[in-house]
Amino acid sequence: MEQKNTTLNTTEHFNNSVEKVEKNIELLHTYTAEIISSSQDVVNVVSKTMIALKELDKDMKLMDLSFQAYMKNADVNLKKIDIAKENLQRINDRMDKTIDQILSIDINTASVEVIRHRSELISALNLQITQVGNMLMKILDL
Numbered sequence: 001m002e003q004k005n006t007t008l009n010t011t012e013h014f015n016n017s018v019e020k021v022e023k024n025i026e027l028l029h030t031y032t033a034e035i036i037s038s039s040q041d042v043v044n045v046v047s048k049t050m051i052a053l054k055e056l057d058k059d060m061k062l063m064d065l066s067f068q069a070y071m072k073n074a075d076v077n078l079k080k081i082d083i084a085k086e087n088l089q090r091i092n093d094r095m096d097k098t099i100d101q102i103l104s105i106d107i108n109t110a111s112v113e114v115i116r117h118r119s120e121l122i123s124a125l126n127l128q129i130t131q132v133g134n135m136l137m138k139i140l141d142l
Contacts, residue, residue: 084139091132098125 098121105118 081139084135087135088132091128091135095125095128095132098128 102118102121102125105114105121107115107118110118
């Protein structure tokens with residue numbers, strides 16, 4: 001009888017062990033499924049991150065190109081300003097000469113021809129002032 005009891009205990013113990021193994025296999029299967037699901041989520045997040053990084057890189061390159069174009073345009077505008085400054089200086093010098101000539105003429109003792117010449121100088125000065133105004137407007141418009 002003792003042998004029968006031992007056999008029953010061994011069988012029972014074996015059955016319990018099999019049940020535990022089956023439960024552990026089920027748990028292993030569940031955990032593996034969770035790991036696979038989590039891994040797919042990680043892969044999806046990494047993929048979306050890579051796409052976002054590529055878009056960011058593209059936007060940065062476009063921004064760099066835009067900035068380079070802006071700087072090139074700024075350089076052109078600075079050159080225009082330098083040219084305008086030179087032209088304004090030349091016009092100012094001519095205006096100074098014209099004013100000196102006008103002021104050197106004494107209208108009380110001048111002949112009609114000299115007074116006419118003085119009037120022409122004043123007209124030329126007027127034209128130069130208009131040119132300066134136009135140039136300033138172009139500079140401001142750039």
